[in-house]
Amino acid sequence: MVEQSKTDAAVTEPLYVKGNVVTTIFHNATNLFSVLRLEVKDSNVEWEDREIVVTGYLPQLSPEERYHLEGTVSEHPKYGRQFQVTTFKKELPATKAGVASYLSSDMFKGVGKKTAEKIVDVLGNDAISRILQDATVLDQVPKLTAKLKKTLAQTLQENEGLELVMIKLNEMGFGPQLAMRIFQTYQQKNARSD
Template sequence: EYDDKEAVITGYFPKVHDHESYIFYGEFKEHPKFGLQFLANHFRKDIPQTKQGVVSYLSGELFKGIGKKTAESIVDKLGENAISRILNQPSLLDEIPKLPSEKAKL
């Protein structure tokens, strides 16, 4: 078990973004020079599942021009699983009132 709020994660993976959540899989190892580290052998992005989490994600840094009100209208129309639905069927964004098509393609 690990009780600290922070951990050093090591491994080989593409760039991760500061404002996104990830789930890492692996094990803790004691590095002779740097101490306890989590050696990740793989990871996945943690997609938010609550209305507040999805609104924060969609109105965050990754989607320039999508503010909180637009993100709320997306979640109101598509539900809390909006991210998964959009990934599977991007044309769903056409149903969002007042969402310009250039923002829907971000």
């Protein structure tokens, strides 16, 4: 079992794993406890395999996206070595092809490959962060309907919102399970008030 003392934590960076979800082994829709297998793209954890079993309180993660997960390594008596997530964030694509692929994924209804490429051509490789900062930049993209602009901006904000809330609650000392419960409660109250 790999442990990190409090003195080490102040000196070294937290343990992290970056990668894509290969498969979701278990996901509890009620409390969001998840067990998944992640293909490791980068990590500061010594791991022999190219895949790692990850556990934690997470929303349903998409195999199409890359995630940066921080946490600890533990040894489960029955299932072996695992990475327990304390915080996570989605890594936004940085290349033209990556951004276009992301925007044309199933998350964005009505956005095809050509539309996504047009958005990136007009707004650049940082199109996602530009839209998150100010959705009116989508007005620069010719032939985008008002409905599609709204869908794009809203979907990006919803996904970004969960990550920001989880990170902030974690910084405030809330564990991942409690942070997820707080987020779910807030989301349900918001849905009822719409």
